[in-house]
Each structure stands twice: as C-alpha cells, then as structure tokens.
Amino acid sequence: xxxxxxxxxxxxxxxxxxxxxxxxxxxxxxxxxxxxxxxxxxxxxxxxxxxxxxxxxxxxxxxxxxxxxxxxxxxxxxxxxxxxxxxxxxxxxxxxxxxxxxxxxxxxxxxx
Amino acid sequence: xxxxxxxxxxxxxxxxxxxxxxxxxxxxxxxxxxxxxxxxxxxxxxxxxxxxxxxxxxxxxxxxxxxxxxxxxxxxxxxxxxxxxxxxxxxxxxxxxxxxxxxxxxxxxxxxxxxxx
Numbered sequence: 001x002x003x004x005x006x007x008x009x010x011x012x013x014x015x016x017x018x019x020x021x022x023x024x025x026x027x028x029x030x031x032x033x034x035x036x037x038x039x040x041x042x043x044x045x046x047x048x049x050x051x052x053x054x055x056x057x058x059x060x061x062x063x064x065x066x067x068x069x070x071x072x073x074x075x076x077x078x079x080x081x082x083x084x085x086x087x088x089x090x091x092x093x094x095x096x097x098x099x100x101x102x103x104x105x106x107x108x109x110x111x112x
Numbered sequence: 113x114x115x116x117x118x119x120x121x122x123x124x125x126x127x128x129x130x131x132x133x134x135x136x137x138x139x140x141x142x143x144x145x146x147x148x149x150x151x152x153x154x155x156x157x158x159x160x161x162x163x164x165x166x167x168x169x170x171x172x173x174x175x176x177x178x179x180x181x182x183x184x185x186x187x188x189x190x191x192x193x194x195x196x197x198x199x200x201x202x203x204x205x206x207x208x209x210x211x212x213x214x215x216x217x218x219x220x221x222x223x224x225x226x227x228x229x
Contacts, residue, residue: 034218041121041222041223042116042118042205042220042221042222042223043156043205043220044220045218045219088155088156090156098144098209099146099158099161100146100156100158100207100218101158102148102155102156102157102158103155104154104155105154105155107153
C-alpha cells in the first residue's frame, strides 16, 4: 500500500530558528515528491523533486530528495512568524490518473 | 498562473439536506479534477477523481451515492453531498491540473468548510 509519512507532527520554534521537516514515502513506481504549504485554506505549491541529491531552493526554503533511502527534507532557515503553517508532502500514484497521496502534515508554529 | 475557484467557501446546512460544491478552473482546461476531504489537524484524504465526460472514480470507503460528482465540462466539476449528516462536516478541497500538464501544475481551490447542523 502506498503511503507518505511526515515527522514531526508538530513543531514550535522561535523566530530566527532553523527547522527541518521530514517526509518518508513508499510509493509504487515513484516519480516525484511535492511539498506544499497550507495556511488556512488551499495548499500552495513549494517544490517538486524528482532527482536524488539535487537541492531545490527558494529564498529561505530548500528541499532535497533521497531516492535510495526514500525520504525528503524541507529546510526553513531564519524562520519568521509568517512561516507558521501546515507543511504537506505528497507523491503522485495510481498510474495515469496521477492522483496525489498526502503525508500526515507537519504543523509548524513560529513564535515571535 | 493556473487558478482554481471553489464555491462556496463556507456553508451551513441542516441535517438531511444536500449541498453542492463547485470547482472551476478559470484559465485552463482540466480533464481531471480531484476532490479531497480534510478533518481538523489531519491531512488531505483523496475522495474521488473526477473525469470530464465520464463517471468519477471513488477511493475505497467513499460512498458514491453519498458524494455525487459531476464533471460536465472541461472547466467545472461539482461535488454534491447528499442527505448530509453532522459527520459529513469537514473541509472539502478540489484540485485540478491542466490537461497534459506535469505534476508541477496541481492547483488547489480555496476549499469549502461544510458544517451540518
């Protein structure tokens, strides 16, 4: 059975801290892994990772994939209160339909 | 960029009534749309895959007669929660990807908070 698991489930940090969010997966015919940020409503896209060892970076956020060990991490440096959100990782599965299976999510709270 | 509009954003209905939620792709065509359900502090659970011009494909455990999906055009999918009960109260989100697009292009609607009283 395909699954995506994230850790920790929740995390509280102070502004300026660096955080690392984890995502492990078991997906048949794995193609890619996606990271999303969800505040109060719709998830917004952060990264798509397809190749091992190649870091994707956007400002203070970065992510990398390890296809041998079947996991990905999302790093956020110099955290700000605006980074407070649920961070979701997901992977396409189900063949041609390209459905997404989501992880459990990590609730990040950044305190001033 | 691709935009998906979802309406209503919030609805309260009485137990036993039906509620329709619309999901529209505003600037692209989407052969396939997806409907998710999200309980508080939990992740998105895929309910069904909506296919334009054909029947939706439901995930295991999702009642197709309870959650009616119609995808009559390339830009509109609707989810109707029939005979709603309090346990149907949840956050429902749709997503769409441009026809032929890559995984990069999944776009989500803003979600519908359904409360059944």
